[in-house]
Amino acid sequence: METPVITQAMINAYDEYTHLTLDRRSFMQKLTALTGSAASAAAIAPLLAANSAQAEMIPEADPRVNAEDITYRGTRGDMKGYLVRPADASGKLPAVIVIHENRGLNPHIRDVARRMALEGFVALAPDFLSPAGGTPADEDRAREMISALDGRQTVDNAVATVTFLRSNDATTGKAGAIGFCWGGGLVNQLAVASPDLKAGVAYYGAQPPAKDVPKIKAALLLHYAGLDDRINAGIDAYKKALTDNGKDFTIHVYDGVNHAFNNDTSAARYDKKAADLAWGRTVDFLKAKLA
Numbered sequence: 001m002e003t004p005v006i007t008q009a010m011i012n013a014y015d016e017y018t019h020l021t022l023d024r025r026s027f028m029q030k031l032t033a034l035t036g037s038a039a040s041a042a043a044i045a046p047l048l049a050a051n052s053a054q055a056e057m058i059p060e061a062d063p064r065v066n067a068e069d070i071t072y073r074g075t076r077g078d079m080k081g082y083l084v085r086p087a088d089a090s091g092k093l094p095a096v097i098v099i100h101e102n103r104g105l106n107p108h109i110r111d112v113a114r115r116m117a118l119e120g121f122v123a124l125a126p127d128f129l130s131p132a133g134g135t136p137a138d139e140d141r142a143r144e145m146i147s148a149l150d151g152r153q154t155v156d157n158a159v160a161t162v163t164f165l166r167s168n169d170a171t172t173g174k175a176g177a178i179g180f181c182w183g184g185g186l187v188n189q190l191a192v193a194s195p196d197l198k199a200g201v202a203y204y205g206a207q208p209p210a211k212d213v214p215k216i217k218a219a220l221l222l223h224y225a226g227l228d229d230r231i232n233a234g235i236d237a238y239k240k241a242l243t244d245n246g247k248d249f250t251i252h253v254y255d256g257v258n259h260a261f262n263n264d265t266s267a268a269r270y271d272k273k274a275a276d277l278a279w280g281r282t283v284d285f286l287k288a289k290l291a
Contacts, residue, residue: 094290099183104135
């Protein structure tokens with residue numbers, strides 16, 4: 001069987017569904033119109049979505065890392081998270097919060113946390129759906145739950161995560177954050193809310209209001225996908241506010257790639273070249289800013 005041809009219009013329809021409408025029936029109707037048949041739409045939809053079976057670059061049982069599920073105090077209750085450290089660490093390490101997409105704390109984000117640990121950090125991937133009972137297996141349900149979260153409480157829980165990591169015996173007390181999609185937007189909000197955050201890396205994340213930029217203390221590394229018109233509409237205003245307020249920031253726009261280009265579990269949108277380049281820049285940035 002030939003591999004189905006996936007067009008930019010199909011990718012855009014999926015982005016609209018997963019980030020704006022959360023209406024799967026309308027998405028499948030639009031995809032059917034774009035592909036020409038319900039059968040073709042059914043074949044292409046899984047290629048646009050993430051596949052958790054492809055989540056592991058670093059196996060969960062990899063002996064190079066020590067990983068555990070933990071519980072720590074949030075702003076109004078307990079937060080669950082996935083804490084990972086390199087197994088051969090001989091001293092304290094800088095800490096990095098790994099913030100998930102709008103699918104919650106899934107196998108892919110756990111894998112990213114393990115990757116980050118192998119770069120020499122204590123990595124904590126919080127489950128920001130903890131106040132709602134935790135991340136469900138159903139991604140559509142997870143997206144609905146994300147959209148129903150209390151925004152202020154979510155940011156406060158991110159600030160509480162910084163506080164927890166800074167006081168953790170395994171860390172140097174210096175904390176950064178990396179986030180993807182919804183998590184990239186939360187990194188930007190966390191930079192506004194936490195003066196203790198030293199560095200933030202936002203992958204295709206929504207920008208905070210320009211009026212809030214003066215509050216930012218963290219150095220920022222901002223990755224954007226060239227084809228991501230929805231998120232990129234906010235770049236110019238954010239860049240101007242950061243510049244006008246003398247903030248430490250770097251922006252990279254990766255031409256010809258889509259929103260979620262870093263997510264290697266999504267066949268249609270993943271771009272290895274851009275992902276590898278962005279990851280290398282991310283690790284170098286975090287090592288420099290959290291030294």
